[in-house]
Amino acid sequence: MDLFTILAEQKIKKAYEDGEFDHLSGFGKPLNLDDDSSVPEELRMAHRIMKNAGFSTEENALRQEMLQIEDLIRDCEDQLEKEGLKKDLNEKLLKFNGLMSKKRIKTNSSVFKNYEHKIEKKLL
Numbered sequence: 449m450d451l452f453t454i455l456a457e458q459k460i461k462k463a464y465e466d467g468e469f470d471h472l473s474g475f476g477k478p479l480n481l482d483d484d485s486s487v488p489e490e491l492r493m494a495h496r497i498m499k500n501a502g503f504s505t506e507e508n509a510l511r512q513e514m515l516q517i518e519d520l521i522r523d524c525e526d527q528l529e530k531e532g533l534k535k536d537l538n539e540k541l542l543k544f545n546g547l548m549s550k551k552r553i554k555t556n557s558s559v560f561k562n563y564e565h566k567i568e569k570k571l572l
Contacts, residue, residue: 510544 463469487495498508517537524530 504547507544507547510540510547514540514544 469475484492484495495505514537517533517540521530521533521537524533
């Protein structure tokens with residue numbers, strides 16, 4: 449650590465010991481870590497809607513990766529490489545289904561799959 453970091457830590461520790469932080473607004477209340485400051489401004493509304501609907505960014509990332517792998521499998525001519533891609537796709541699918549089952553959403557139902565394909569066609 450550099451000198452300024454050490455000095456700052458000492459001042460914070462002394463202020464805490466002297467009770468200077470005891471009467472701050474929000475003292476003892478949990479922090480609101482549900483902010484979207486890391487999301488670009490033009491995507492915040494969509495991000496909030498998806499978050500309220502129960503979708504996380506991890507799920508979306510997995511969906512995108514699965515779609516990319518499916519495209520690669522479709523275009524792949526090397527059988528050995530295709531088998532590796534299928535293995536990767538199965539691993540991602542298992543992880544995705546695990547995430548969805550935690551939320552009690554059945555992704556293997558035919559109704560869900562049919563609806564999912566209709567939405568994908570409209571979005572693509």
